[in-house]
Amino acid sequence: MIYLHLNCDEYLSTQRLAAMKQALGDAEMADLNSATLQGAQTKAADILAEASMMPFLAARRLLVVFGYLEHLDKRMGASKNPDSAAHQEAATLIEGAARLPDTCDLVFVDSTVDKRRALWKGFTLPVADDGAKQGKSKGDGRKVAGLEALIKAKTIVQEEWATPDARGLPGWLQRYARSHNIALDGRAVQTLADFVGPNLRQLDNELQKLSTYAGARHITADDVKLLVSDASEALIWDLTDALGQRNSGRAMHALAELRRGDANPFYLLTMFARQYRVLLKVKAAAQRGGGSEYDIANRVGEKPYSVKKALAMVHHYSVPDLIAIMDRLLEADYAMKTGTDPETEIDVLIAELTMKKS
Numbered sequence: 001m002i003y004l005h006l007n008c009d010e011y012l013s014t015q016r017l018a019a020m021k022q023a024l025g026d027a028e029m030a031d032l033n034s035a036t037l038q039g040a041q042t043k044a045a046d047i048l049a050e051a052s053m054m055p056f057l058a059a060r061r062l063l064v065v066f067g068y069l070e071h072l073d074k075r076m077g078a079s080k081n082p083d084s085a086a087h088q089e090a091a092t093l094i095e096g097a098a099r100l101p102d103t104c105d106l107v108f109v110d111s112t113v114d115k116r117r118a119l120w121k122g123f124t125l126p127v128a129d130d131g132a133k134q135g136k137s138k139g140d141g142r143k144v145a146g147l148e149a150l151i152k153a154k155t156i157v158q159e160e161w162a163t164p165d166a167r168g169l170p171g172w173l174q175r176y177a178r179s180h181n182i183a184l185d186g187r188a189v190q191t192l193a194d195f196v197g198p199n200l201r202q203l204d205n206e207l208q209k210l211s212t213y214a215g216a217r218h219i220t221a222d223d224v225k226l227l228v229s230d231a232s233e234a235l236i237w238d239l240t241d242a243l244g245q246r247n248s249g250r251a252m253h254a255l256a257e258l259r260r261g262d263a264n265p266f267y268l269l270t271m272f273a274r275q276y277r278v279l280l281k282v283k284a285a286a287q288r289g290g291g292s293e294y295d296i297a298n299r300v301g302e303k304p305y306s307v308k309k310a311l312a313m314v315h316h317y318s319v320p321d322l323i324a325i326m327d328r329l330l331e332a333d334y335a336m337k338t339g340t341d342p343e344t345e346i347d348v349l350i351a352e353l354t355m356k357k358s
Contacts, residue, residue, distance in 0.1 A: 001157060002097055003107040004069075004147070008161035011200035013109060016161060020062055020105060033061045039068030039110075044093035051104045061104045069147070070110040073119045082118070083126045090119055091144045098155055113147065122146035163200065166294045166304040169193045173203060182211045187221035194305035195228050236271045237309040239350075240279070244316030248354040255350055265342035272349075273329050275310075278302055280322045282310035325353065 005013045024030040033055045037047060047065055055061040072093075075086035100106065113120055127141040150156040164172040170193045177184050184192070192210075196203050206228050210219045213227055225234065235258050242250035258268060281300040290296075293308040300307065317325075332349050336342045 001102070001105050002100070002150075002155065003105065004151070004156050004158045005107060005109045005161060006069075006113060006158060007111055008109070008159070009163040009200060011204065012161035012163070016159065017062075017064055017107065017109075020107070024060060024062060025058055029056075029058050030062075032056050033058045035061075035063050037063070037065045037068070039066055039071040042068060044072075044089045044096065047093065047106070048096040048100070051100050051106045053104070054101075055103050059103070062107070063104055064107045064109060066109050068110070069108050069113050069119065073113045073117060076119055077114065077117050082123050087118065087123060087125065087144075090123075091125060091142075094144055094146075094150065097150070115148070118146065120146045120148050122149055163198045166193075166198065166297055169198055176203075177207060180207070180211075182207055183214075183218040185218045185220055188219045188224050191221040191224045192228065194303070194308075195224065195234070197303035197305070236268075236275055237306075240272070240275045241309075241313050243350070243353045244313045246354055248351070251350055251354050255346070265336065265346045268346055269329060269333055269336065269349075273326065273333075276322055276325050276329065278306050279310050279314055279317060280319070280326075282307055283314040283317070283319060283322065286311065286314065328352065 005016070021030050021034050024033050035050055037050065042065070047063070047068065051061075051063050053061065072086060072090055076084070076090060079086050081087070097106075115121070122143065122145050124143050125141065145153075147156065151158050170189050173193055174184065174189050177189075188210075192203065192206060196206060206224075210223055210227055214220075214223055235254055239251055239254035239258070242248075242254055255268075263271075278300075281302065282296060285291075285296045285300050291299075293304045293311060296311070297304040297307040328349070332345050336345050
C-alpha cells in the first residue's frame with residue numbers, strides 16, 4: 001500500500017510510522033525489513049526498486065521516503081515544460097506505483113505539494129519530435145495521472161495527521177494521557193495546554209516527566225506550574241501586568257519569584273522583550289479586527305495563553321509606549337553587555353517601567 005503524509009504534524013506522523021514499523025514484527029526483523037530514503041538524494045527508479053524488494057522472513061516491508069514529492073514538484077514547476085526530465089521522472093514514479101507488490105508499505109512524507117501544478121493535477125507528455133535535439137527527453141503524448149487522481153482511485157491513501165487547534169488541544173491531551181494511563185485533573189490539562197501549546201512532542205515529554213513525578217496520583221495544575229519548562233512564562237506575565245498597572249510592589253514580588261527560580265538577568269531581559277513584542281502584535285491585531293484569543297493567536301503565531309494574557313493588559317499601553325519600552329530594553333541589553341552589573345540594571349529597569357506614564 002502507498003501512503004501520503006502531506007503537511008502532517010511531525011509528531012503524529014512519526015508516531016504512525018513507528019506503529020507501522022512495530023507491526024513488522026520484533027525489532028530485529030523490523031530493522032531488516034524497513035528503509036528510509038531522502039528525497040533530494042534519490043530518484044524514482046531507486047524508490048520503485050526498493051519498494052519492489054521482497055520482505056526477508058516477514059510478510060511486509062516498510063519504505064519511508066522523506067521530501068521526495070516536494071522536491072520533484074519544485075523541479076517540475078521550475079522546468080515549465082512537460083518535456084523535462086522532471087516530468088519524465090514523475091511519469092516513471094506514478095506509472096510504476098500501480099505495479100508495486102502488496103508486500104511493501106511505501107510512505108511519502110512531505111511538507112507541501114502545490115495542488116495547482118502538474119504533479120498533483122496530472123499532465124500530458126508531449127509527442128516526440130524527430131527533430132528534437134540529442135539528449136532532450138521525448139514523450140509519446142500519453143496522459144499521466146496526478147497524485148489527486150491516484151488518491152481518488154485509492155492507489156494512494158492520504159492520511160491526515162493534523163495538529164490539534166487551540167480549542168481542541170485540551171481534549172486531545174486528555175485522550176492522549178488516558179491512552180497512556182496518565183491521570184490528569186481538569187485544571188492540569190488546561191494549564192499544560194496553555195503553557196506548551198500545540199507542540200505535541202514537547203507535550204509528550206512533559207507528560208512523561210509529570211507522570212514520573214506524580215506517581216500513582218493525579219497530576220495537578222500545581223505540578224504543571226512546578227515542573228513544566230515554560231511555566232516561568234506565567235510569572236513573566238504577572239510581572240508585565242504589574243508594570244502595566246504601575247504596581248511596584250507586585251512587580252518586585254514577581255521579580256523576586258523569578259529570581260528564586262534561578263532566572264538569570266539575561267534570561268529575564270530576553271523574556272521581557274518577548275512579552276512586549278507579543279503585546280505589540282496583539283494590540284495591532286486587536287485594532288485590525290479583534291476576535292477571540294484563539295483567532296488572534298492563529299493570526300499572530302502565538303500561543304492562546306500568551307494572547308489571552310496580552311489582551312487583558314494591552315489597554316495599559318499605547319503603541320508609542322510599547323515601542324519606547326522596546327528601545328529601553330535594547331539600551332539595557334547594551335549596558336549589561338558592556339560593564340553594567342546585570343542584576344542592578346534589571347532592578348533599575350523595573351523601577352523605570354513601573355513609573356512610566358502611559
